[in-house]
Amino acid sequence: MADYHQLIFEISQSGRTGADLPESDVDPIELDEKFPKHLLRETPAELPEVSELQLVRHYTALSHKNYGVDNGFYPLGSCTMKYNPKINEDVARLEGFSRIHPYQPAETVQGALQLLYELQEDLAAISGMDAVTLQPSAGAQGEWTGLMIAKNYHQQNGENRSKVLVPDSAHGTNPASAAVAGFDTVTIPSNENGLVDLEALKKRVDQDTAALMLTNPNTLGLFEKDIVEIAEVVHEAGGLLYYDGANANAILGKTTPGKMGFDIVHLNLHKTFTTPHGGGGPGAGPVGVTKELIPFLPVPRIEKDGDNYIWNDDEPLSIGRVKGYYGNFGILARAYTYIRTMGPEGLRQVSESAVLHANYLRKRLETHYESPYAQFCKHEFVLSGSKQKKLGVRTMNIAKRLLDFGYHPPTIYFPLNVEECLMIEPTETETKETLDAFADSMIQIANEVEEDPDIVLDAPHTTVVGRLDETKAARKPVLRYTKSV
Amino acid sequence: MTSTFRYLPDTKQDQQDMLDFLNIQSIDDLFADLPSSIKLTEALAIPKAIPEPDLIKKMQQLSLQNIHANQYPLFLGAGTYDHFIPSVVSHIIGRSEFYTAYTPYQPEISQGELQAIFEFQTMVCELTGMDIANSSMYDGFTSVAEAAALAVSTTKRSKVMVSQAVHPESRAILKTAATGPGYQVEEIDLTTDITNIRDIQEKADDQTAAIIVQYPNFFGSVEDLLEIKKIAQEHGALLIVSANPLALAILQPPGKLGADIVVGDMQPFGIQISFGGPHCGYFAVTKKLMRKIPGRIVGQTTDAQGNRGFTLTLQTREQHIRREKASSNICSNQALNALASAVFMSALGKQGIRQMATLNIKKADYMARQLTEKGFSVNNQSPFFNEFVVTLPVSASEVNHKLFEAGIIGGFDLNKDYRMNNQMLIAVTEQRSKQEIDQFITILEGL
Numbered sequence: 001m002a003d004y005h006q007l008i009f010e011i012s013q014s015g016r017t018g019a020d021l022p023e024s025d026v027d028p029i030e031l032d033e034k035f036p037k038h039l040l041r042e043t044p045a046e047l048p049e050v051s052e053l054q055l056v057r058h059y060t061a062l063s064h065k066n067y068g069v070d071n072g073f074y075p076l077g078s079c080t081m082k083y084n085p086k087i088n089e090d091v092a093r094l095e096g097f098s099r100i101h102p103y104q105p106a107e108t109v110q111g112a113l114q115l116l117y118e119l120q121e122d123l124a125a126i127s128g129m130d131a132v133t134l135q136p137s138a139g140a141q142g143e144w145t146g147l148m149i150a151k152n153y154h155q156q157n158g159e160n161r162s163k164v165l166v167p168d169s170a171h172g173t174n175p176a177s178a179a180v181a182g183f184d185t186v187t188i189p190s191n192e193n194g195l196v197d198l199e200a201l202k203k204r205v206d207q208d209t210a211a212l213m214l215t216n217p218n219t220l221g222l223f224e225k226d227i228v229e230i231a232e233v234v235h236e237a238g239g240l241l242y243y244d245g246a247n248a249n250a251i252l253g254k255t256t257p258g259k260m261g262f263d264i265v266h267l268n269l270h271k272t273f274t275t276p277h278g279g280g281g282p283g284a285g286p287v288g289v290t291k292e293l294i295p296f297l298p299v300p301r302i303e304k305d306g307d308n309y310i311w312n313d314d315e316p317l318s319i320g321r322v323k324g325y326y327g328n329f330g331i332l333a334r335a336y337t338y339i340r341t342m343g344p345e346g347l348r349q350v351s352e353s354a355v356l357h358a359n360y361l362r363k364r365l366e367t368h369y370e371s372p373y374a375q376f377c378k379h380e381f382v383l384s385g386s387k388q389k390k391l392g393v394r395t396m397n398i399a400k401r402l403l404d405f406g407y408h409p410p411t412i413y414f415p416l417n418v419e420e421c422l423m424i425e426p427t428e429t430e431t432k433e434t435l436d437a438f439a440d441s442m443i444q445i446a447n448e449v450e451e452d453p454d455i456v457l458d459a460p461h462t463t464v465v466g467r468l469d470e471t472k473a474a475r476k477p478v479l480r481y482t483k484s485v
Numbered sequence: 486m487t488s489t490f491r492y493l494p495d496t497k498q499d500q501q502d503m504l505d506f507l508n509i510q511s512i513d514d515l516f517a518d519l520p521s522s523i524k525l526t527e528a529l530a531i532p533k534a535i536p537e538p539d540l541i542k543k544m545q546q547l548s549l550q551n552i553h554a555n556q557y558p559l560f561l562g563a564g565t566y567d568h569f570i571p572s573v574v575s576h577i578i579g580r581s582e583f584y585t586a587y588t589p590y591q592p593e594i595s596q597g598e599l600q601a602i603f604e605f606q607t608m609v610c611e612l613t614g615m616d617i618a619n620s621s622m623y624d625g626f627t628s629v630a631e632a633a634a635l636a637v638s639t640t641k642r643s644k645v646m647v648s649q650a651v652h653p654e655s656r657a658i659l660k661t662a663a664t665g666p667g668y669q670v671e672e673i674d675l676t677t678d679i680t681n682i683r684d685i686q687e688k689a690d691d692q693t694a695a696i697i698v699q700y701p702n703f704f705g706s707v708e709d710l711l712e713i714k715k716i717a718q719e720h721g722a723l724l725i726v727s728a729n730p731l732a733l734a735i736l737q738p739p740g741k742l743g744a745d746i747v748v749g750d751m752q753p754f755g756i757q758i759s760f761g762g763p764h765c766g767y768f769a770v771t772k773k774l775m776r777k778i779p780g781r782i783v784g785q786t787t788d789a790q791g792n793r794g795f796t797l798t799l800q801t802r803e804q805h806i807r808r809e810k811a812s813s814n815i816c817s818n819q820a821l822n823a824l825a826s827a828v829f830m831s832a833l834g835k836q837g838i839r840q841m842a843t844l845n846i847k848k849a850d851y852m853a854r855q856l857t858e859k860g861f862s863v864n865n866q867s868p869f870f871n872e873f874v875v876t877l878p879v880s881a882s883e884v885n886h887k888l889f890e891a892g893i894i895g896g897f898d899l900n901k902d903y904r905m906n907n908q909m910l911i912a913v914t915e916q917r918s919k920q921e922i923d924q925f926i927t928i929l930e931g932l
Contacts, residue, residue: 007600007603007604010603012834016830017832017833017834017836018571019571021831023918024518024844026847026850026922027847029846029847031848037494037735038711038770039707041733041735041736041738044839045608045612045734046835047831047838048831048834048835049834050831055831056573056931058831059828060524060577062596062598063577064582065583065595065600066586066594066595066598067582067583067586067595067689068581068585068586070582071582074587082492083492085492086541086582087537089579089705090541091541091544092759094545094548095555096548096551097551097759097760098758098759099554099757099759099865100551100553100554101559101561101567101894103563103565103897104561104894107739109551109552109760111547111548111549111550111551111696114550115547116555119500121531124532125529125680126531137623137627137762137819138623138783138816138818138855139816139818140815140816141623141627141814141815144814146930149667153846171803172637172803172804172808172816173814174655175804175809176807176813178643178665178809178811179811180634180813182667182812189517189773204713223518225520228522228523234802253528253529254524255525256525259522260523264494274492277583277585277587277588278583278820279584279586279595279602279821279824280620280818281763281820281822282623282762282820283817285817298661318793319508320660320779321654321656321658321661322765323623323626323762324624324626324627324762325654325762325850326566328763329762330757330759330763331757331762333544340535340540341534342490343531343532343534344533345528345533346490348530349493350493353493353495354514355512355516356495359507359515363506375784375868375898376514376515381555400590403591403593408587408591414805424606428492428495429493429494430494431494431495431499432502450848463594465592465788466790466792468592468794468795468796469787469789471787472782474798474799477784477799478842479604479606479618479785479798480602480606480610
């Protein structure tokens with residue numbers, strides 16, 4: 001099946017089906033009696049017609065052309081591609097969780113509400129916040145939710161603060177979320193050590209600053225050790241501190257955003273808390289806040305009233321609703337299961353191992369690739385392909401060559417403030433043997449760049465398709481299948 | 486620290502070897518740059534670890550504290566529906582090459598996901614009658630707000646109009662979202678079960694960016710999109726339609742009736758109800774809006790040898806490139822659920838989804854007719870799909886209580902969101918048998 005290249009539409013044959021439905025057990029009616037003609041479809045939607053086995057073979061063949069964490073090492077920086085435990089999948093599929101309707105009366109879904117309530121409590125403890133909403137369905141939606149909370153908080157204080165400060169190393173979602181929440185973005189430069197330039201920050205913070213968004217450790221994998229002072233600077237000007245939790249895998253049980261002085265936090269359950277990335281989603285991005293911001297959290301909130309769990313949507317200062325129902329419950333159930341599996345001791349070990357692995361791997365590679373920062377890294381680190389660039393090989397080529405060794409490449413060309421950046425996050429769930437094998441491959445590639453650059457420049461050599469023409473894809477977009485006549 | 490956790494593979498020896506290589510004494514040395522004032526001195530205040538055999542029992546017990554749709558027939562819909570899901574769906578999305586992968590940024594090792602999403606985009610275009618669909622959104626409700634944002638930024642106008650027959654949660658999220666950029670949201674009144682056309686005419690003006698309606702609407706009724714499109718066109722506003730994809734198997738696709746943006750939720754197609762999420766929003770537009778669409782899009786291209794291949798494309802719209810100038814901040818989407826719905830659509834196929842949609846229409850129609858015959862009044866004056874509103878002699882919550890005692894989960898109480906006393910929105914999918922419907926009605930008769 002390796003050479004299977006057909007679209008499901010191309011194997012379709014009129015008259016086949018992959019599912020059967022029962023006959024109607026009620027009196028027949030004619031559709032055109034019920035609906036006026038102009039409301040009815042004239043031609044059916046051209047969906048595929050395949051047998052069940054054809055369908056299974058088609059998608060099985062596609063799965064063989066896809067690479068996940070279960071296939072191999074996936075050191076994609078900032079994405080925390082750790083192992084996705086199987087028990088989590090089983091739990092989310094229990095019929096008492098997967099077959100309940102969001103509008104059932106609260107007394108018929110006490111188990112689900114208890115799970116959500118306890119998860120709120122756990123995430124509050126882990127982040128050092130006073131309360132948590134589970135509604136946001138992704139990190140970016142969490143950012144937007146958090147910024148809307150900041151906006152409403154300032155407005156409640158009679159202030160219309162218009163600026164959100166974002167370091168130049170921040171994830172692209174930070175400035176994009178600020179824009180969607182109606183703020184102007186001000187970029188804070190990094191200093192030569194890869195950290196927030198405190199002096200530049202002081203100059204840019206003012207009475208118009210609504211919030212500073214910060215990832216700590218930052219996207220270079222470095223801990224912002226001036227964090228206490230940074231928090232003071234922002235707070236003194238009346239601004240709030242927002243924690244982008246994308247890199248929370250480095251700090252579990254070691255510190256909390258609350259301890260650091262943050263007021264608002266989002267956590268990516270699909271990163272730190274092992275819920276699968278699903279090829280792009282679904283994820284979940286719960287948001288935690290300090291006490292004074294609790295009135296602004298989205299509704300409905302899940303609360304405990306005596307022995308009962310209830311919804312509360314009567315909160316006049318709330319920013320309102322941000323997502324349908326109560327968030328991505330199936331994802332939340334997986335994260336809950338993970339937190340129960342690990343407990344406080346386990347979560348601390350997660351971060352310790354993640355940080356140990358990153359530092360070990362960095363040291364193994366820094367003889368062959370430029371390592372721009374001396375400080376110990378946290379759960380991830382950056383290398384620069386600047387040496388290799390001088391020899392005519394770009395970071396993109398190195399990434400593609402890694403595919404030949406059976407690895408998913410690191411994140412590349414991000415953050416933007418490192419030339420030819422490779423951002424590597426090994427995670428705690430990999431063995432030392434895997435780290436060593438990956439280091440060996442990276443070193444072999446560095447040697448190839450010096451001795452036989454063509455093998456790197458022409459990579460990948462072993463994948464099901466060669467390097468794809470992305471310019472053509474963007475200039476002449478073909479975004480759907482059309483039957484050729 | 487020992488390796489007593491099954492997800493943590495380091496042995497003591499591994500750790501020692503790594504520490505030695507790093508020339509440090511302990512892992513704490515790696516955290517020495519944390520100021521002491523912020524270091525945790527106590528363990529996190531969360532419950533202790535639970536071994537797998539005990540944990541699975543605990544989770545089963547917790548799940549059994551919920552009444553689920555395999556125990557009690559469900560007549561609740563209101564945006565989330567109990568539909569048949571063929572076994573193949575969970576088996577395909579349970580393949581870990583799909584579910585443990587990241588977003589397909591490395592196309593050479595992500596052709597499976599990319600092709601599946603390309604096929605999904607095609608299916609969404611076929612159903613909606615639109616030119617272009619993206620790779621999915623968080624859910625149908627948030628997609629409405631994203632569509633409004635697109636309309637505001639494209640038309641550079643300051644107001645969106647939304648029918649009160651649009652799902653209350655879509656409207657709630659829209660209101661939250663509108664306070665960001667600061668555009669106005671104006672609601673359009675109802676004429677019993679559908680959008681009041683005259684009210685649109687009165688409220689639409691040259692600042693109207695979009696008119697938003699739902700198809701079928703929250704009460705199950707099918708709006709006349711042509712009439713609404715005419716008004717939108719007169720004022721240069723976009724028509725945004727939030728549509729149930731199953732209904733589109735039978736109904737005229739919004740694309741044929743002049744919709745500029747069609748959004749909705751794929752939940753009826755192979756996605757578990759799962760207490761409301763994760764589901765899967767879809768987002769489709771006309772060609773004109775191609776470069777404004779939020780989220781990820783897969784395009785077809787060729788590799789160096791000229792073989793067909795797929796890749797993420799038109800990425801200059803997106804946040805990781807454009808940052809604050811991006812068309813949206815969306816990053817993660819619901820790819821795995823988009824895959825589930827694509828598998829579902831492939832399994833049922835061209836005929837199967839029509840058959841399923843027809844079964845829904847027949848069963849809902851049967852129940853409504855039976856209720857009418859027994860003297861209850863069904864409010865819908867327009868044709869409806871698989872949901873309708875019935876007036877009850879007592880409050881909906883009282884009725885639901887009686888139904889629950891008889892082992893049935895009743896409909897949606899319209900009192901809270903619409904102040905419609907004693908009225909209930911009832912969903913009748915293909916999953917409901919004649920016997921279940923008859924039992925429901927018998928209980929109503931006994932009130």
